[in-house]
Amino acid sequence: MYLASVGPLRTAPLRRVPGNVVALGIVSLVTDVSAEMVTAILPLYLVFGLGLNPLQFGLLDGLYAGATAVLRLAGGHVADRWRRLKTVAGVGYALSAIAKLGFLAAGASVPAIGVVLAVDRAGKGIRTAPRDALISLSSEPSTMGRSFGVHRALDTIGAFLGPLVATAVLWASLNDYNSVFVTSFALATCGVIILTAFVRDRAPEPAPVRERLPVLRLLKEPNFRRCCVWAAALGLFTITDSFVYLAVQRRWEIGTSLFPLLPLGTAGTFLLLAIPLGRLGDRIGRWKVFLGGHLALVLALLIVCGPVGSWWLVLALHGVFYAATDGVLPAAVGPLLPEHLRASGLAVLQTGQALARMAAAVTVGLLWTLWDLRPAILAITVALTAVTVAAAVFKPLEVRR
Amino acid sequence: MRHRLLVAAIGVLALLGGAVTYVVQARDGGAAENAVPVVTGQPMGLDGRTLFFRNLADGPDSGKLAAVSVGSPAAARRVGELRCDRFAAARRTAVCLRLKPGSLPPLTELIVLDVNLRERHRTTLPGTPSRARVSPDGRIVNWTLFVSGDSYAASGFSTRTGLYEVDTGKLLKSVEELAVFVGGKRYFAADVNYWGITFGADSNKFYMTMASKGKTYLIEADYRAYRGTAIAENVECPSLSPDGRRIAYKQKVSNGVWRLAVLDLATRRVTHPPESRLLDDQPVWKDNSTLLYPLRNAANSLDIWSVGLTTPPDLLIPDATSPSLS
Numbered sequence: 001m002y003l004a005s006v007g008p009l010r011t012a013p014l015r016r017v018p019g020n021v022v023a024l025g026i027v028s029l030v031t032d033v034s035a036e037m038v039t040a041i042l043p044l045y046l047v048f049g050l051g052l053n054p055l056q057f058g059l060l061d062g063l064y065a066g067a068t069a070v071l072r073l074a075g076g077h078v079a080d081r082w083r084r085l086k087t088v089a090g091v092g093y094a095l096s097a098i099a100k101l102g103f104l105a106a107g108a109s110v111p112a113i114g115v116v117l118a119v120d121r122a123g124k125g126i127r128t129a130p131r132d133a134l135i136s137l138s139s140e141p142s143t144m145g146r147s148f149g150v151h152r153a154l155d156t157i158g159a160f161l162g163p164l165v166a167t168a169v170l171w172a173s174l175n176d177y178n179s180v181f182v183t184s185f186a187l188a189t190c191g192v193i194i195l196t197a198f199v200r201d202r203a204p205e206p207a208p209v210r211e212r213l214p215v216l217r218l219l220k221e222p223n224f225r226r227c228c229v230w231a232a233a234l235g236l237f238t239i240t241d242s243f244v245y246l247a248v249q250r251r252w253e254i255g256t257s258l259f260p261l262l263p264l265g266t267a268g269t270f271l272l273l274a275i276p277l278g279r280l281g282d283r284i285g286r287w288k289v290f291l292g293g294h295l296a297l298v299l300a301l302l303i304v305c306g307p308v309g310s311w312w313l314v315l316a317l318h319g320v321f322y323a324a325t326d327g328v329l330p331a332a333v334g335p336l337l338p339e340h341l342r343a344s345g346l347a348v349l350q351t352g353q354a355l356a357r358m359a360a361a362v363t364v365g366l367l368w369t370l371w372d373l374r375p376a377i378l379a380i381t382v383a384l385t386a387v388t389v390a391a392a393v394f395k396p397l398e399v400r401r
Numbered sequence: 402m403r404h405r406l407l408v409a410a411i412g413v414l415a416l417l418g419g420a421v422t423y424v425v426q427a428r429d430g431g432a433a434e435n436a437v438p439v440v441t442g443q444p445m446g447l448d449g450r451t452l453f454f455r456n457l458a459d460g461p462d463s464g465k466l467a468a469v470s471v472g473s474p475a476a477a478r479r480v481g482e483l484r485c486d487r488f489a490a491a492r493r494t495a496v497c498l499r500l501k502p503g504s505l506p507p508l509t510e511l512i513v514l515d516v517n518l519r520e521r522h523r524t525t526l527p528g529t530p531s532r533a534r535v536s537p538d539g540r541i542v543n544w545t546l547f548v549s550g551d552s553y554a555a556s557g558f559s560t561r562t563g564l565y566e567v568d569t570g571k572l573l574k575s576v577e578e579l580a581v582f583v584g585g586k587r588y589f590a591a592d593v594n595y596w597g598i599t600f601g602a603d604s605n606k607f608y609m610t611m612a613s614k615g616k617t618y619l620i621e622a623d624y625r626a627y628r629g630t631a632i633a634e635n636v637e638c639p640s641l642s643p644d645g646r647r648i649a650y651k652q653k654v655s656n657g658v659w660r661l662a663v664l665d666l667a668t669r670r671v672t673h674p675p676e677s678r679l680l681d682d683q684p685v686w687k688d689n690s691t692l693l694y695p696l697r698n699a700a701n702s703l704d705i706w707s708v709g710l711t712t713p714p715d716l717l718i719p720d721a722t723s724p725s726l727s
Contacts (some may be wrong), residue, residue: 040505047547048500050701108701163505169424171503176427186420190413191568260506366423379558398471 019145020138023198024131025154025192030092032155034187035124036162038100041170045177050108065192069351071125075216076347079130083345086134086201093195096120097188097225103181129347136334139201143284143336149278151268156271160264204339213359218337224345226396228352229334234294234391235356237384238362239301239377243267243364244318247304247377252311265312269319270326276293277323278331286332287395293324294388301381305374329353336396435460437720438477439467445481446727447490447516455488456480457702458720466497470562471687471726473516474717483518486530490727492539494567495562498530498546509546511568518529521567528561533682533723534605536600540567541624545596560596562609579673581611581620588631590614597638597683600624601645607637608648617653630685633664638683640692649684649692661694663710676708683723695722 046052099120107114132148139147165187167181173179185230211217219225245262248254282291299349300317303309330346339344360380367376420648437458442558445451445468456467456478469477485497495514497515500507507529513522528546535542545563563574576595581588591612598609605625609628619636622629636660640649646666651659661676674692684694690710695703703722717723 044505044529067558167503167505170505173424173427175500175502176424179424179427181509183420186416189416193409193412197405351545 008107009023011267012290016143016240017147017150020139020200020202021135021151022154023194024138027081027093027199028131028151029157029158029161029186030194031096032158033165033285034184034191035096035120036159036167037166037187038184040163041177041180042167045103045180046113049177052108052110065241068121068125069354070131071354072347072351072354073215073344074217075126076129076133076211076343076345079133079343080204080207080214080341082202083200083340085130085203085207086195086199088343089127089130089134090192090195092123092125092130093121093188093192093344095123095126097123097185097192099123100181100188101184104178107146128350132206132260132330132334132350133343134199134202134220134348135392136330136337137204137339138200139334141242143279143282144331145281145289145328147278148331149275149323150386152278152323152327153271153274156267156274159267160271170401204342213342215348218341218345218348221336222395223336224333224349227329227336227393228349229389230350230391230394230396231329231349232356233387235353236360237362237380237387238294238297238357239364239380239384240357240361241318243361243368243373243377244300244314244384246306247301247373248311248314250373251304254311262311262315265315266319266322269316270322273320273323274327278327281328281331286328288392289324290332291388291392293321293328294384296324297387298381298388300378301384305378305381366368403409412436423643432459432679434462435462440477440479441481443479445479445518446500447493447495447518447622448727451727452624452718453488453490453495454705454718454721455485455723456720457722467721469718481518484632485512487533487544488535488723489542489725490606490725491535491537491725494535494542495725495727496533496542496544498533498544501525502531511542511544511565513542513565522565522570522594524562524565526563531560532562532597534598534600534683536604537602537643538604540604540670541565542563543598543600545598557629562592562595562598563599563708576609577663578627579620579622580624581631582629583618583631588613595620597640599639599641599683601641602643602662610637612637620646635663636664638684640684642686642689644689646689649686651680661692661708663692671681672710674710674714675709675712675716676706682722685726687726690701693717693724693726 042089075088075092079085100114102119106116135151137146169180169183207214241263248262249259264351277289294319300314303314333346333349334342364376364380367379403705405654405720418438436459439462439540445473445676449467450471452471452474456462456465461481462624464484466483466488469476469478483497485499489496489499493516495518497512499509499510506527509526509528509530511524511526512520515521520548521612523543526546541564544559545562546577547560548559577593594612596610598607600607605623607622607624609620611620617635617637618631619633619639620629634652636650637653638651648664650662650664651660653659659680661674661680663672663674671719678696680694680696682695684692687693687707689706693705693707695705698704702720704716705716705718705721705724706714
């Protein structure tokens with residue numbers, strides 16, 4: 001199952017990627033189809049299918065954003081503690097699968113839908129860190145960027161297909177929302193089956209000594225700590241996707257019926273560049289590529305606020321930002337972490353980043369209300385540039401490759 | 402390994418097969434028999450004595466436009482082939498709004514119908530159907546759609562209200578360019594939302610809800626001059642009585658809770674008909690002293706109720722919504 005990476009650089013990228021990473025990528029692809037088809041119809045289902053008013057929906061939706069962050073830490077910790085990465089990830093995938101059927105059971109009861117959403121998000125929170133640790137442990141340290149690139153590319157294909165599958169199911173079932181949930185459940189369960197059958201657990205070596213919270217010791221490691229601090233600091237000034245799309249829509253007056261299609265521009269670039277930029281990171285240094293991604297975002301935001309440029313350029317640069325950061329960061333940090341703490345460490349890193357980005361979203365929302373959208377974006381762009389430059393100067397010690 | 406492959410393949414095929422079966426059977430949809438007496442093949446038209454509604458009773462005719470005579474609402478429902486999520490009629494014009502199947506992002510089909518409910522005009526607009534009305538003389542059709550993706554919160558909704566002049570074919574996709582005055586000053590804000598129009602008998606004066614910065618206003622507007630003034634607060638989904646003296650509306654009690662209220666335009670006095678249950682729709686005047694509106698029932702369907710300004714509510718038509726008279 002473990003196809004070691006040997007051979008010249010020019011062979012097809014997928015062939016030289018560990019089988020475990022490809023299998024995990026396919027699990028993510030299938031799961032993402034399942035998740036995105038529900039995301040695409042959920043507002044419609046709740047407001048139109050069940051007759052909730054939009055306000056109730058807004059309350060439901062905002063409820064669980066913070067909870068998943070804590071669960072990600074728990075998932076990482078448990079996976080490391082019992083050395084069962086695959087099992088913990090599998091539990092996460094299974095929870096999300098069951099949640100899809102929960103929509104049928106919940107009917108129009110708002111509290112029940114809240115519980116279903118919570119279970120779904122909990123599954124996502126639990127599985128992320130052990131899954132990334134599995135990718136990391138299944139890869140050679142020298143080609144980790146490419147492994148994560150392949151995984152993220154497969155994941156994005158799933159995100160692309162989700163809304164299309166949802167549309168097809170709605171069309172075939174004459175707008176029956178339950179059919180979408182049932183199909184989504186079937187696909188999510190297929191993901192669990194593929195995980196169970198084809199992903200090998202790579203049990204990390206046992207911890208040398210038992211500690212209560214080994215993560216705390218990890219944070220004393222200067223390299224890892226710096227990575228976490230800088231990732232979070234950059235996250236604090238990373239403008240959230242919806243603001244980018246909204247700014248693009250305002251700037252070029254894109255029709256509102258086309259608005260939901262803007263994320264496809266970003267995802268398309270991400271899909272095309274995830275593997276090349278992952279490989280570039282392997283060659284010239286992952287931290288450089290990670291920071292380069294933030295510069296791409298700065299450029300995109302400047303174009304949005306400036307007099308020249310066009311919307312597709314902004315979306316392409318936004319996609320470059322994702323391709324240069326999303327998989328590259330865990331690839332950069334993975335090798336810094338001892339095997340028995342890889343899931344916990346990645347969980348800490350990504351949770352810090354996610355919480356910082358949530359704070360950024362609140363800040364931009366606030367500035368927008370106070371100053372309007374353009375000044376808000378300009379302010380955060382200046383701050384992001386400053387932090388990116390600082391992160392390049394005070395780079396973490398061992399991520400220099 | 403081969404054993405594992407086989408088991409996995411069987412599992413995946415069984416799941417996908419199950420999903421396809423489910424989707425296919427969903428096409429036939431629900432019960433084969435109508436849960437209420439239904440008459441088909443009868444003519445349906447705007448004769449001034451008919452109460453139209455969306456039939457929600459289980460069965461093959463669920464979701465279709467249905468009609469009963471105003472005088473005998475308990476009689477068997479006449480149904481045709483027209484399916485509408487929202488329906489409204491006045492004089493010689495009717496409007497049918499329906500969600501276009503399999504459209505993501507969602508689209509609404511707007512169908513304008515003549516006196517015999519034959520299609521006169523059709524257009525597709527972004528959003529999902531929310532409210533529909535026809536001006537009393539049948540000349541202006543108007544609607545409100547929910548649109549998602551406008552707001553920076555990805556899950557946020559906004560409303561878009563538009564109108565169509567039946568005679569001239571003029572289509573106004575959104576009324577948000579209306580010059581609105583609040584407290585004597587022209588009002589500008591990025592977050593303005595409009596919903597629920599109601600026209601006066603002259604097809605010129607109209608009322609609607611404007612929401613901005615957490616407040617809702619009742620806007621009284623002039624169509625020809627195309628300007629409006631906020632004349633009251635906390636009025637949503639206004640509905641002007643046939644004599645033009647009162648406005649029935651849903652009044653916000655707390656987040657997500659509304660009740661029926663009536664505003665006397667001359668005295669600005671607000672009264673409450675004896676109906677305290679949660680109302681989330683634009684009420685319809687049956688005459689100058691009776692209101693029709695849908696309420697959610699125990700089975701999570703909707704029933705159409707009727708209430709007088711001072712007399713207690715009556716269940717008019719069970720399993721039905723979107724009432725309209727003509």
